[in-house]
Amino acid sequence: MSDTMKAAVVQQGEFSVVDLPVPQPGPGQLLLKVVRCGICGTDLHARAHTADLHALGRDLGYEAIMAPSQRVVMGHEFLGELVARGPRTTKWKKGARVVAVPMVKHGDEIHMTGFDVAAPGAYAEYVLVQDAFAFEVPAGVDDEKAAFTEPLAVAWHAVRRGSVGKRPAIVIGCGPIGLAVILMLKASGVKTIVASDLSPTRRELARQCGATVVVDPREQSPWTAYDLKGPVGSVTELADFGLKAIGSMRKVPLLPWGQLMRVGEKLGAAPAGPVVFECVGVPGILDQIFAAAPVRSRIVGVGVCMEPDTVRTTLALNKEHEIRFVFAYDPEEFQHALHLIASGKVDPSPLHTGTVGLSGLAEAFDDLGDPERHAKILVDPAL
Structure with a gap:
């Protein structure tokens, strides 16, 4: 193994492929050779709004989060093969295929992989992970499917926090995270899944992922596209x-x-509206949901909005909406997402619409802005 590796770094919003030293695994760490890495919507936001992300990180107490002037290797949705172990790690077998919660610890400090110069991500030939957060991929699971473990864990956490039960679920926005939420709603046994998106391509993907009702909001309201039971319309x-x-x-x-x-x-007889998953993440969507959703809806904020937003809270107040925002997942949810993929209960294949090498990242980021072209692009550093 060479002492250097190819990596795609972003600085001031621009990508370049450079040679960097191969990371060395410290105590409790593993070194993986990257097999695949997904391009996440958060990566798109991080590239376009790095200064806003850096300010947000400071407000959250994460001072090390990436800044526009820094050269950062992004990429946090990855599958890799084990090539080296640091001290005090599990006795992994070399060559094991591994997915991991994208977080590493250096000394006493936690760093988020792919969003921090101290934790280079997987848009590279090699990436470091924490042994305690690493999970082996069972034999027989395709590389492309295993690489979806992280985004499906995000969706699984959102569905768990939504506590849908027997209520209908309405997914607003069928980009990659909305589609992943649909997959997990179906896997959890939700009977009525309404999907709403402006894009014909994404509406078709929503059908493939398990939506029972699919609407173009310009032609049909998602709020009347299913059988609404009980006095919760207004x-x-x-x-x-x-x-x-x-x-x-x-x-x-x-x-x-x-x-x-x-x-x-x-006993659950009180009137209740649907559980709404907001998966768009642009200003104005939450306010539209507050205004249009039935009384006593539960609204789960999944989409990442990097811009200031304005909502009329009196709408949510008068309708007694319940609002929950979700972020990431815990290690058990991550492991469960891998189990669902390995068991065949969840098939993320419809989301995979392209694969590029490191040199194709900039173009791939641009292409993902067109909903008719792509849902999810994977990166293969070997290409």
Whole structure:
């Protein structure tokens, strides 16, 4: 193995392929030869809004996050082959195919792989991972499928936090993360999955991923494209339901109607809207959802919006919307995503629309801006 490697670095928003020293695994670390690495939507944001990302990192207490002037190797959705182990690591077999939570620890400091000069990512021939966060890919799982473990873990976390249960799920935006959410909703047994996107190509991919209802929002509203059960269409409809229900109960002498209401709530009989997954991440979308979603919807913010946004909170207040924002996943969710891929319960193949080498990264980033051309592009450093 050479002492240097090829890597694609980004600086001031521009990519270049350079020679860098091969990282050396420290205590508790593994060195992987990169087999595939996915291009994440967050990478697109990080390249275009590096200064905003750096400011956000400081607000979150992560001072080491990438700055525009730095040369950073991005890439955090990867599959690799084990080539070296540092001290105090598990007795891995060399050549094992490994996926890992993209995070490394140097001394007492944690660094996010692909977003930090101290943790170069997998747009390179080699990448470091933490032994404790690494998981072996079972034999028989295609490289291209295994490389989707990380984004599917993000989607699985969002679906778990959404706690859909028997409610309908509505996915707004069918880019890579929206499609991954659809895959995980289907895997978790959700019966009604409504997918909404302006792109014909992405609507077709949503069907392939398991959406039961697919709409073009310019022609059909996602809020009326399925059977809405219960009095949750509007505030006035909910109020009318309450008047009729309480009026009927109070006609029965000695009926403890107030207690019956509370028991009904505990048993899940209270009116509830759908669970909405916002997977667009551009200003204005949340406010549109607040205005259009049925009463008592649960709204899960998955899309990454790097710009300031304005919402009318009084809409969410009057409709009693529940709002949850989600970020990343935990190691168990990461492992579970790999299990779902390995078992065949989840097939991410429809998302894979292209593969490039390191020299094709800049063009690939540009191509991903066209929803009719690509959903997910993988990087193969060997090309």
